Amino acid sequence: MKCALVTGGSRGIGSAICKKLAESKEYHILINYQSNVEAAEKTLEEVKQIGATGEIIKFNVSDATEVTEALTKWQDANPNAIVEVIVNNAGITKDGLFMWMSYEDWNNVINTSLNGFFNVTNFFIQKMLRNKYGRIVNMVSVSGVKGTPGQTNYSAAKGAVVAATKALAQEVAKRNITVNAVAPGFIRTDMTGELDEKELVKMIPINRFGEAEEVADLVGFLASRKASYITGEVININGGIYS
Structure with a gap:
């Protein structure tokens, strides 16, 4: 059984990615969620x-012990399953000016995006190397590429994942494993629901927010065999927000 795991797969961009990967009928879709079981079940x-087939797996990506326990339990129950695709999508924001930022808000955001990438990817990487095939797609952000004021923590977390993407890509390329990052700009999801869309579109040359499905199309391509010569890349999908 070939599988694709999407962290934070229950809502928004994560849910759209699960559905896009399901379209190929190639993979059993593993939908990770942390708290919203209704959303996870709806996506499934x-x-x-x-x-396609699929299942939901509950764990908090930032908790190394919880990740290892949940994935070990799943692997033991599915000894013949091979995870060929990992989409590290789980992330949180705790926005605020740096001078007023609490250690907790700094730490939680870093732990989810950066340590979440490590905890999940590290669990599977040796198996992928033995299998001599894999697709790792890390969801980053325009914030991690250009930096966004009020998001020093989020920019730091996503920027670190960008650097990790480039380094890991070089380590595993010989084994037919690609590692890429996708950096969305303003995409219409729950996470951007609080933002002033009318004001922000003025910054976007395409003059609108993106849709989760548009991001999922890009991830679906990078997760496919067609993208076998693309690795270590950060692909921006932001309506031309800066160039």
Whole structure:
């Protein structure tokens, strides 16, 4: 059984990615969630309606012990399963000016994006190397590439994942494993629901927010065999927000 794991896969961009990966019918989709079981089950239902198989797995990506326990339990129950695709999508924001930022808000954001990438990817990387095939896609952000005021913590976390992407890509390329990052700009999701869209579109040459499905299309391509010569790249999908 070939599998694709999407962290933070229950809502928004993560959910759209699960559905996009389901379309190829190539993978059993592993939908990771932390708290919103209803959203995870809805995404699973939609994956099944597309004609793929899937299941939900609960763990907090930032908790190394919890990740290892949940994935070991899953692996033991599915000894013949091979995870070929990992999409590290789980992330949180705790925005605020740096001078007023609490250690907790700094730490939580770094732990989820950066340590989450490590905890999940590190669990599977040796198996991928033995299998001599893999696709790792890390969801970063325009904030991690250009930096966004009010998001020093988020920019730091995503910027670190950008650097990790480039380094890991070089380590595993000979084994037919690609590692890329996708950096969305303003995408219409729960996470951007609080933002002033009318004001922000003035910064975007394409003059609108992006849709989660547009990001999922890009991730789906990078996770496919068609993208076998692309690795160590950070691909921006932001409507031309800066160039």
